[in-house]
Amino acid sequence: MKKLTRIVLDPNVMGGKPCIKGLRVTVGTLIxxxxxxxxFKDVLEMYPYLVEEDLKEALAYAAWRSEEFEAPLATA
Incomplete structure (x- = not known):
């Protein structure tokens, strides 16, 4: 997967949920x-400060996360 430049995770913004960089719009909201x-046109009209690339990266991030496997860490 190409490097995503528009999606950020900041524990101080929206509880650490993935958001569009510099905005308080979560990937989950867009998806x-x-x-x-x-x-895309509808969403961009609702959020005029977004661009199409934001939506494409949100989709790419969501697709990547859906394939990710989370395993618990072994405890001593």
């Missing part, structure tokens, strides 16, 4: 809107 049937 939820797209999953509910809204088009």
């Amino acid at each position: 939820g809107l797209l999953a509910s049937g809204l088009s």
Whole structure:
């Protein structure tokens, strides 16, 4: 996967959820809107400070996370 430059995780912003860089718009919010049937155009009209690349990276991040495997750390 290419390096994502528009998605950040900051524990001080939105509880550490992945967000669009410099904004308080979570990846989950954007994916939820797209999953509910809204088009890129619809979402960009709702959030005029976003650009299409923000939505593409949000989708790429969500796809990557859906394939990631989380394993608990072994304890001593």
